[in-house]
Amino acid sequence: MAYTPRHMKWWGWGDEDAEFNPSAHPGFWPYAKEALEIERDDFRVREWNLESIELPEAFHDEKFVSRLRSFLDPGQISDDRKERVIHAYGKGFRDLFRLRRGLAAGAPDLVAYPKSERDVCLILRAAIERDVAVIPFGGGSNISGCLERMETGRMVVSLDMRRMRRVLEVDTRSFTARIEAGVFGPDLEAQLNAHGMTLGHFPDSFLHSTLGGWIATRSAGMQSDKYGKIEDMVVALRMVTPEGELATRTVPKSSNGIDIKHLCIGSEGTFGVITEATMRVHTRPQRRAVPGYLFPEFEAGIEAMRECVRQECMPAMVRLNDPDKTALSMAFRPPSSGVSKIAGSLFKGYLRARRFSLPRACLMLTAFEGSEAAVGRQMRQVQSIYRKCGSVSLGASAGKSFEASKYDFPHIRDFLLDHDVTTDVSETSTVWSNIVPLYNGTMTVLRDAIEKSGVCPWTGCHISHTYQSGASVYFTFGFRQHAGGEMDQYLKVKKAVQQSFIDHGATLSHHHAVGTEHLPWLADEISSLGVQTITAIKRSLDPTNVMNPGRLQPSQNAFEDWTNLANRTYPGSAVRGLRVDDLVARRRNHE
């Protein structure tokens, strides 16, 4: 049976038939209403009509298309409306907000599905000859704006990699697997599991993202504390560029000059197309446990994480919620049975007796993976550290609830969008000594920026992905939309939080990529000369600038471009001259 590529719904996250079910989480909407000061319930149920989308007329280079037809099957090319809309954007707020308002300025003119590295080479050759831009596309789950076309005036083809999905070779003796780049998370794990192996890479987007996308954006899985970030897992790779192939050897470590792999990892499609990678894999763990803990305050939880580093007993995953994120988690839980309600109130009494202040309490989920013996031993050591930091064990139930819904969180964003609430996330990383200053400083900046737009902020934070020197710090925020100024409102908030990361010495993004969202700050992050060097590499590997143009190269007017791109209602905003908010307001008045 032929493999049918599966796309996410164009108007939101996940499969078309999957969405957030408020009745399964009855506490959530009341919590959100209170937190966001929402006073109404009369939200219209939307019907998503593909035909209502204002899709730019496709730029059609007949010679390019007929060249493609000479070596691709008819099913490997499409300019179908739905395909173009799906490939227009990733899944950021900016992306979904525009699509849901019928705006698809980012859409490519054509989608091509290569089946082999040879297909990729030939498509690139044709693109160079006809000056067609190529945007590599994996699962389309990126939320930093890596997938939107940034320029007009020439044809753009989205190179959808999902038909290159085979695990080509598993070397169980060496714990390596050679894998095509377009494979999705679950498909990849199923193929590896057949050999008793796992990659150990489970990002929140796991169900809907691909190996090539992970590598091109420096993704992090939930268990990165144990298995590493994706860049730590790549043993060798191949990248097809307009100038030929970059390929490295399958060797564990080397001293062969600068590490060429790192010219490909994180390149966000702008130098070439990653076609395959040889990855470190692991025997599947005998046991996995995800107990929950409650800490009396955020700082105590952070101290516990750091102490695990110091004592060299880092679990596979630690995920510490701040008090607001803890409250959100509690509100998100499925309804309790009678018995567990009684147990719940007894537990609350116990917490009070231990002088826990519930509004300051922080949930910590911790995953242990390995042999029975190793998991048991590590749990004892970690729990001893946690206890010294004042924690209370919540047992396995918190973890079970997390495990059951860990890939579902992005659905909440769609649900809130349906209720005229903007939510987004901005994540960074910093060293241990800077986590609390960064957290406090950014929270202040974030809440101020939201309040300035005249609405009540909801903000939360969790710490995850710990390393020897620090951790990822992940902010989630939400607020009622300012009718008629939604995009402007969003941009101001997003700008404030990213600027705070830079001002506090943290990084632009820990695992979401630069894309368009973080581009204006790139020189702050890697120095002007760093940006200049990326441009030099780009010119060398892609002299005619066909590969995902505009990426990793901020212009002189980066902030202006940043705003303009978000407000573009048509490819080349000058064509229409209207900002997204204007257009949305106009449509609203006509409704």
Place this chain on the structure above:
Amino acid sequence: MAYTPRHMKWWGWGDEDAEFNPSAHPGFWPYAKEALEIERDDFRVREWNLESIELPEAFHDEKFVSRLRSFLDPGQISDDRKERVIHAYGKGFRDLFRLRRGLAAGAPDLVAYPKSERDVCLILRAAIERDVAVIPFGGGSNISGCLERMETGRMVVSLDMRRMRRVLEVDTRSFTARIEAGVFGPDLEAQLNAHGMTLGHFPDSFLHSTLGGWIATRSAGMQSDKYGKIEDMVVALRMVTPEGELATRTVPKSSNGIDIKHLCIGSEGTFGVITEATMRVHTRPQRRAVPGYLFPEFEAGIEAMRECVRQECMPAMVRLNDPDKTALSMAFRPPSSGVSKIAGSLFKGYLRARRFSLPRACLMLTAFEGSEAAVGRQMRQVQSIYRKCGSVSLGASAGKSFEASKYDFPHIRDFLLDHDVTTDVSETSTVWSNIVPLYNGTMTVLRDAIEKSGVCPWTGCHISHTYQSGASVYFTFGFRQHAGGEMDQYLKVKKAVQQSFIDHGATLSHHHAVGTEHLPWLADEISSLGVQTITAIKRSLDPTNVMNPGRLQPSQNAFEDWTNLANRTYPGSAVRGLRVDDLVARRRNHE
């Protein structure tokens, strides 16, 4: 008191007053004589006379030197004969053989000792203005030819970094330290130890190499299994290039496009000068133990190493000698006392009873580091694995002997050079499934190449630096010199072993760098496009090619250049037209 930079002796490894003491290792010379079929003992004791060295006249650009004098103290510049000779080469066979024959074609014209990043910037600016080439120099311990001047026709300055030796900042909460690049290993550890910290990087060259050199060449310390290779330890760095400064942020991990750090790590001085780095550091381990084990054969030891990876209990160091390297280690041991001699023969009896074939037995040294509890636990688990693979414990004595002499091995090479024996090492890495084929194949190639030159080969190998996917494989070889053709003989052997690495899918070098020695194979290793991209980066960061010219950029005639460079008797070999072997033969006849 002013810090006085300490140089190694120009004619060999280590301090001027340190050398291999054969009477402390009475078994060594008899072993070497037998193994290498040496029949004489009438070797002349050499007196090393600096004045006998044929030092090329210094190329002196007066404007450049007076510019340097305008911002450097007089003590920061030298064109002294000894300084020039010391900075002419690293410590490879090619380097020492030539110096010992009075040939210093690689010598710079001047040595400058910057004290600050500002000094480095100003020196580079002056170099660009006057078209002077700059070769960064750390401890001078490199053995791959990273330090020799490759071109003539303009002035060359050696930029000796050792006065930039301060640990600038230790963040004990974040386990990071910001460190100037020119600090030597022992000096660095002393400064970190004062904060209770260690870098955990102990390469064989530890006493005589610098942080900047480690980063520029992708060094590996003996305990890399636990602490990582140097590239895994760099949190942030600064590199001064002719176009300005590349600088990255002090953050644990990021998704900020391609990782700019990796444009600096491994750049071998050809893009710029690494001036400082923020490194991951660790609390000093409570306990360190280095027990020894004997395995019945090489494959069993490899299997034990791999099983430690599979069971996720990798020690801090594992070092498995093949049978010949084991015999060498035994011959190298200090003389036994009467009691231990008796114990030794009892032990031999025990081994025979366990059906150990002594000529096939392999010594494995294993280091454990951490808390008392963790070391004890890990030792039990590792020993259980080792036992299942047939090992016999040698207790702590083998480890103690290793610990006592671990930095002394390079002295043996000098001793053997004194006895007209060429020795060298070539090391690589490969995946677990390829270690035995690589080992067998390379051993055959190596022995054949030596035998072809008409002498008896000594070859040995050890496996160290284990990773999830494989390990480093380290070959040591020695042979009697073919009088009158020493360099030619060496080059043929070296070429054969490097070609074997490439043919067997392994890497050019695991931690010794590309330099001049491995340059001809660079495109085999990282693809032609990889080399082309390095050239593009070089052009961007160093448009006038002042930084360590010729590095990481093989020419069209890379193999010819490789031979010519080794045979160069004067900067620009055409000046003299004699090969090293010719010149050496001529001198020998005049002696």
